[in-house]
Amino acid sequence: MRNLAVASILVVLSGTFVYMTAGHDITFGRPVNTQMDDYFLARGQEQTGANNVVTAVVFDFRGFDTLGEATVLFVVVLGIGMLFRKLMAREEEESE
Amino acid sequence: MSKIVRAAADFLYPFVMIFGFYIVLHGHLTPGGGFQGGAVIATGIALMFAAHRYREISLIFKKAIFNVCETFGLLMFITFGFAGIFFGKSFLYNWMVNIPGMLFGEAVAYGQNAGNLNTGGIIPLLNIAVGVEVLGALSLIIYYMLTYVVKMGVNKEDAS
Numbered sequence: 001m002r003n004l005a006v007a008s009i010l011v012v013l014s015g016t017f018v019y020m021t022a023g024h025d026i027t028f029g030r031p032v033n034t035q036m037d038d039y040f041l042a043r044g045q046e047q048t049g050a051n052n053v054v055t056a057v058v059f060d061f062r063g064f065d066t067l068g069e070a071t072v073l074f075v076v077v078l079g080i081g082m083l084f085r086k087l088m089a090r091e092e093e094e095s096e
Numbered sequence: 097m098s099k100i101v102r103a104a105a106d107f108l109y110p111f112v113m114i115f116g117f118y119i120v121l122h123g124h125l126t127p128g129g130g131f132q133g134g135a136v137i138a139t140g141i142a143l144m145f146a147a148h149r150y151r152e153i154s155l156i157f158k159k160a161i162f163n164v165c166e167t168f169g170l171l172m173f174i175t176f177g178f179a180g181i182f183f184g185k186s187f188l189y190n191w192m193v194n195i196p197g198m199l200f201g202e203a204v205a206y207g208q209n210a211g212n213l214n215t216g217g218i219i220p221l222l223n224i225a226v227g228v229e230v231l232g233a234l235s236l237i238i239y240y241m242l243t244y245v246v247k248m249g250v251n252k253e254d255a256s
Binding site for chain 1: 123124125126127129130131166169170173174177187188190193194200201202203204205206207209211215216217219222223225226229230233236237240241243244247248
């Protein structure tokens with residue numbers, strides 16, 4: 001019964017998605033509002049001095065996002081270090 | 097690992113390193129950047145860890161080096177961000193761009209061009225910071241796991 005409910009919800013959601021993408025509201029690759037893209041392409045080189053527009057967006061227009069990613073990686077390493085130290089300490093206690 | 101693997105890894109190691117640093121330093125001109133280049137460099141270090149014995153390689157690649165790399169990279173990124181405030185702009189403002197005579201300060205022409213390494217303002221510096229951080233972080237993950245495997249005696253003949 002529960003599987004049936006989940007399956008019917010999935011069918012309804014995917015059906016709605018296909019219906020909307022079939023030429024009604026969402027168009028892939030041809031966005032309706034392109035002001036942001038046009039701005040980056042027109043002013044990116046002049047304002048950031050970088051030929052690579054992707055890098056211009058990632059490191060300049062959205063540098064704060066990159067700072068968050070770097071912090072996430074730092075915290076990941078911190079967690080792994082704590083985990084393995086804990087594991088090693090526990091197994092040394094058990095072996096003694 | 098066997099002598100063939102060790103010799104091949106020793107041969108490939110400088111090329112992997114050069115390619116990684118090239119990706120980091122040319123991040124504002126070609127596809128790639130700090131994250132990708134740092135991952136390539138960490139792959140080279142992982143190759144050395146995989147090919148050599150733990151007690152030999154842990155004398156060359158020390159944990160403190162990777163720790164310093166990781167911390168220094170993140171601190172460098174934040175420092176360049178706060179330098180924008182120091183020069184009267186906002187956090188992470190590109191305060192070095194389009195100032196002739198400044199490092200990475202030359203202006204770039206609009207449209208397709210061959211690219212000039214001496215452009216981009218703080219973007220190349222942030223790329224280097226992120227590259228140093230990623231190489232330290234990924235190597236440190238490998239180092240922790242390998243140390244655990246060696247210390248706990250899992251497959252002691254293979255790892256040590």
